[in-house]
Amino acid sequence: MTAPTSAVSHASLDRAQVREIIARRVARELKDGDFVNLGIGLPTEVPQYLPDGVQVVLESENGIVYAGSCTTEHISPYVVDAGGQPASCLVGGAFIDSATSFGLIRGGHMDATVLGALQVDAAGNLASWIIPGKLMPGMGGAMDLVVGAKRVVVAMEHTQKGSPKILAACTLPLTAVACVDLIVTEMAVIRVTPSGLLLTEINPAFTVDEVRSATGAELAVAELVVPML
Amino acid sequence: MSTATVTGSKVVSMAEAVSRVQPGMTVMIGGFMGCGNPHGLVEALCVAGLTDLTLIATDTSRAGFGIAKLVEQRRLRKLYASHVGLNPAVAAQLNAGELEVELVPQGTLAERIRAGGAGLGGVLTPTGLGTPVADGKPVIEVDGRRFLLEKPLRADVALIAGSTIDRLGNVWYRGTTRNFNTVMATAADLVIAEAEHLVEVGAIAPENVVTPGVLVDLIVEGDELA
Numbered sequence: 001m002t003a004p005t006s007a008v009s010h011a012s013l014d015r016a017q018v019r020e021i022i023a024r025r026v027a028r029e030l031k032d033g034d035f036v037n038l039g040i041g042l043p044t045e046v047p048q049y050l051p052d053g054v055q056v057v058l059e060s061e062n063g064i065v066y067a068g069s070c071t072t073e074h075i076s077p078y079v080v081d082a083g084g085q086p087a088s089c090l091v092g093g094a095f096i097d098s099a100t101s102f103g104l105i106r107g108g109h110m111d112a113t114v115l116g117a118l119q120v121d122a123a124g125n126l127a128s129w130i131i132p133g134k135l136m137p138g139m140g141g142a143m144d145l146v147v148g149a150k151r152v153v154v155a156m157e158h159t160q161k162g163s164p165k166i167l168a169a170c171t172l173p174l175t176a177v178a179c180v181d182l183i184v185t186e187m188a189v190i191r192v193t194p195s196g197l198l199l200t201e202i203n204p205a206f207t208v209d210e211v212r213s214a215t216g217a218e219l220a221v222a223e224l225v226v227p228m229l
Numbered sequence: 230m231s232t233a234t235v236t237g238s239k240v241v242s243m244a245e246a247v248s249r250v251q252p253g254m255t256v257m258i259g260g261f262m263g264c265g266n267p268h269g270l271v272e273a274l275c276v277a278g279l280t281d282l283t284l285i286a287t288d289t290s291r292a293g294f295g296i297a298k299l300v301e302q303r304r305l306r307k308l309y310a311s312h313v314g315l316n317p318a319v320a321a322q323l324n325a326g327e328l329e330v331e332l333v334p335q336g337t338l339a340e341r342i343r344a345g346g347a348g349l350g351g352v353l354t355p356t357g358l359g360t361p362v363a364d365g366k367p368v369i370e371v372d373g374r375r376f377l378l379e380k381p382l383r384a385d386v387a388l389i390a391g392s393t394i395d396r397l398g399n400v401w402y403r404g405t406t407r408n409f410n411t412v413m414a415t416a417a418d419l420v421i422a423e424a425e426h427l428v429e430v431g432a433i434a435p436e437n438v439v440t441p442g443v444l445v446d447l448i449v450e451g452d453e454l455a
Contacts, residue, residue, distance in 0.1 A: 061335065062261040063405040077264065077454040078392070078404030084262025084291065084315070087405075095404060097411040097439075098261070098287065099343050102336025106356065130361075136323070136332075137314025138288075144336035144356045177359035 013205075018157055018186040021203060024049040025184050025228050026114055026155045030056050037061060037105065037145055039115030040083040042155050046114060057093075059110065061101050061141040066093025082141065105141065106148035113149035115142060116156050117180075119170040122217040124180040124192035126154065127172035139175060146179040158185035164216030166190065166197070187211050189228045196220060201228035232430060239398055239448045243273040246421045246449045250274060250386050253306075255283040257342065257384040257417055259410030262288055262315070263295030265402070267390035267423035269451035271296050274388075275304065283307040285342070285384055287335055287409050289316035303327070309382065311335035334362060337379050339412055345381035346415025352379050387417030390451070391440070394424035395431070398445025399438040407439060414444045423451040 013021075019042050027049035030036060037059045038044050050056065060067040060081040067081060068088040081087035089095060096104075104110060119127040126146055129139040146152045159165060166183060183190040188211045189201035200222045202211060212219050247270065250256060256274075260266030275298050284305050290297040292315075299305055300318045307329040313319040322328035333341065340352040353376035357363050367378040389410040391400035400422060402410065414420050422445045 060405070062264070063408050076404060078406055080262060080264040080405055084264065089404075095402075095407065097339075097407045098335070098409050099339040099412050102339050106336055106354065125359075136320065136330075138310060138312035138332045139334050139362075140288075140312040141335040143334040143360065143362065147356045147358075148336075174360045176356075 013186060019045060021186045021229065022155050022157075022184055025189060025201075026153055027051065029151075029153055029182065029184075030054065030112060033057070034111040035059065035104075035109060037110055037113045037149065039113070039142070039145075041116055043114040043116065046155070059101070059104065060087060061098075061105060061145070063096050063098065063101055064089050064093060065096060065104075066090040068093075102141065102144050105144050108148060108150065110145075110149040112151040112153060113145045114153045114155050115145065117154045117165065118160075119165050119167055119172050120154050120156075120180050120183055121167045121170045122192075122196045123169070124178045125170050126152070126175045126180050127170040128175045130173050132173065142175050146176045151181045152179050153182045153184060154180050155184050158187040158211075158214050164214060167216040168218065184228075187214060190219070198222055199225060201226050203228050233397060238396065239445065240396060240427065241447050241449060243269055243449050244277075246270065246447050247273040247277045247279070249419055249421070249447070250277070250279055250282075252279055253281045254385040255285065255383075257285040257387040257409075257413040258296050259387070259389040259408060259413050260286065260290070260295055261405065261408040263290040263297070264404075265390050265406035265408050265410055266290065266295035267388045267421075267451065268295055268454075270388045270421060270423050270449060271298060274299065275302050280304050281306045283309075285309040285338075285382055285413075287338055288312040289319050291315045292317065300328070307331070309333055309338065311338050332362075337362070338382075339409065341379050341382040342409070342412040342416045344379075345383035346412060349381060351381055353377070354379055382416065384413075384417040386419045386421065387413040388421050388423070389414050389440070390423045391425065393426045393428055393433055394422055394445075394448055395428050395433050395442065396448070397430050398422060398440075398442030398448055399430075399433050400440035400442075400445065401433050401437050402439055411440055414440045419447070420445050421447045421449065423449050425451055425453055
């Protein structure tokens with residue numbers, strides 16, 4: 001058996017490619033009209049890959065419904081996004097206060113949130129906000145978002161410098177319990193099911209065995225594993 | 230239509246306003262990453278040399294901007310915030326044992342303050358269950374769902390920022406500046422509002438008032454941001 005000619009080894013994927021693979025796949029999880037909150041970093045790249053005809057309503061949890069990007073000439077000290085960066089509110093949107101914003105988030109009004117993670121485990125537990133003794137930025141709005149959004153999609157690199165981030169049980173303090181629905185990495189798409197993690201899609205550049213060896217939890221494989229790209 | 234009666238002026242100087250803040254007090258300050266911080270009042274607090282403050286704010290902004298200065302100039306003894314990652318002075322003082330930090334999920338912080346201002350005994354939230362945030366807090370079951378009991382937060386003084394404020398203290402907020410300013414205006418014994426534009430009573434239509442003037446005790450005039 002010969003390797004497919006399109007195959008690329010893990011080592012040959014640069015950071016930009018990894019991010020694009022993940023963001024492109026996450027984009028297909030969002031439906032037209034979804035009300036969505038995207039975490040800072042990689043998740044903010046998702047909208048540029050939305051399929052034609054799909055528009056989502058982005059929230060910025062500091063107080064924008066229908067948040068948009070901001071061109072240099074429109075930078076205003078009065079409008080920032082959840083990362084504190086210049087932003088805009090699209091026509092048809094609204095500015096809201098923080099209590100209202102988190103009411104939308106916690107109250108089940110949000111269709112999906114996409115965020116990064118330090119660790120995710122087989123029960124869908126998420127650790128994303130603290131490495132005791134090393135990094136303590138705070139949870140910001142993440143704990144509310146993953147508890148309140150109807151779907152929680154984790155978008156992250158499969159490993160941290162080769163060590164698995166998908167584990168049987170998180171070792172870091174949790175952001176929330178059993179909150180993650182779907183994990184999208186550069187290697188695979190993994191669903192969190194009541195009986196554990198299920199590999200449903202794979203990047204054709206990798207084999208199931210390679211995904212398994214990069215995963216620190218038991219990984220069931222769907223009957224039909226389709227390409228994630 | 231009659232005009233509301235103005236009895237006495239709420240408008241004071243920055244120096245007079247911050248003279249009402251004493252060392253050791255608990256102070257809430259509105260804003261999000263510096264957007265919507267009352268920049269003039271923060272500066273005046275620094276100039277007044279106040280120390281030993283407990284600060285309640287959703288974040289500590291980024292180095293050198295807005296309320297970040299209160300950390301950098303070591304004015305704080307305790308801090309309640311949801312995010313401190315973009316202000317390196319917080320981690321440095323925390324690690325040195327000079328600053329106590331209680332991290333509060335952002336939505337929980339908003340609701341604890343709202344509860345403090347609305348006469349509620351606390352809020353029941355699913356946020357934080359099964360995490361370090363739940364340590365030591367009662368878990369209460371309501372109709373089969375579990376919630377964390379989070380207690381109200383109040384302050385001695387709230388410092389808020391408004392884009393347009395009339396002489397009765399009615400506030401309108403531009404863009405995303407309203408963030409925590411609206412809840413904080415309800416939850417302190419003394420509320421000081423910094424106006425980017427101070428206007429006469431009636432200049433803000435009642436339906437555009439976001440924070441009603443009855444909540445605001447003192448008004449200071451700040452600088453225009455842009």
